[in-house]
Amino acid sequence: MKVLVAVKRVVDYNVKVxxxxxxxxxxxxxxxxxxxxxxxxxxxxxxxxxxxxxxxEVIAVSVGDKxxxxxIRTALALGADRGIQVDVQGKVEPxxxxxxxKAVVDKEQPQLVILGKQSIDGDNNQTGQMLGALAKMGQxxxxxxxxxxxxxxxxxxxxxxxxxxxxxxxxAIITTDLRLNEPRYASLPNIMKAKKKQLDVYTPEExxxxxxxxxxxxxxxxxxxxxxxxxxKDVQELVDxxxxxxxxxx
Ligand code: AMP
Numbered sequence: 001m002k003v004l005v006a007v008k009r010v011v012d013y014n015v016k017v018x019x020x021x022x023x024x025x026x027x028x029x030x031x032x033x034x035x036x037x038x039x040x041x042x043x044x045x046x047x048x049x050x051x052x053x054x055x056x057e058v059i060a061v062s063v064g065d066k067x068x069x070x071x072i073r074t075a076l077a078l079g080a081d082r083g084i085q086v087d088v089q090g091k092v093e094p095x096x097x098x099x100x101x102k103a104v105v106d107k108e109q110p111q112l113v114i115l116g117k118q119s120i121d122g123d124n125n126q127t128g129q130m131l132g133a134l135a136k137m138g139q140x141x142x143x144x145x146x147x148x149x150x151x152x153x154x155x156x157x158x159x160x161x162x163x164x165x166x167x168x169x170x171x172a173i174i175t176t177d178l179r180l181n182e183p184r185y186a187s188l189p190n191i192m193k194a195k196k197k198q199l200d201v202y203t204p205e206e207x208x209x210x211x212x213x214x215x216x217x218x219x220x221x222x223x224x225x226x227x228x229x230x231x232x233k234d235v236q237e238l239v240d241x242x243x244x245x246x247x248x249x250x
Pocket of ligand 1: 006009038039042061062063064094097114115116117119120122123124125127128
């Protein structure tokens, strides 16, 4: 069973992002970039399926400019077998990413496609669902457990107030939630080996997809700064302030 994993290059989750002075975008100058954390979980799940003898090949795909090859190499160091970069420049919206991934799905015919539930830069939470619709595949989103059984995959989903298990016919789409697994670290020998693994590059034209845009980013601004807190000397003063200053109790 072939597994395709979508990995996105994003600002590292430890970075405190800043907006550009003109508010046009996030400032990415000299900022550490990494694999989107949910995509790292997706790679880990695919590699575990391979280690369990269920998957035969794991392919990592990323849509972006040449710099996203760094994240594909990380996925290869984590255990993916080969990589695909779809070469696009600049910001590309989720619908176009989904169309490009659909073209890669058509080419590779994977039985399982695993994506992150969300990219931590755009917070879109759209690509997996759109890909499911375009590829006409069943989807198990926000997965916290994945069990492949014959020609089906059972996905336990994290939903408000509990868990839901769905059974999907393969081929299927899965998007990962935080508790699905704990990704491993890449070892130095595996990082070295990853440099030699196959990485193919396709253009959108080769995949027959037009890179169009329906969205314009109008403004990027940081959240309002929080006012400094104060210390109260006792409960009486706290109650008094909540009643008379904040007016949140009566
Ligand atoms: P989003 O819909 O942007 O929140 O992203 C959800 C998931 O779609 C990510 O975790 C990735 O698995 C996948 N994805 C989004 N953008 C890209 C991209 N440029 N390249 C590869 N995968 C992507």
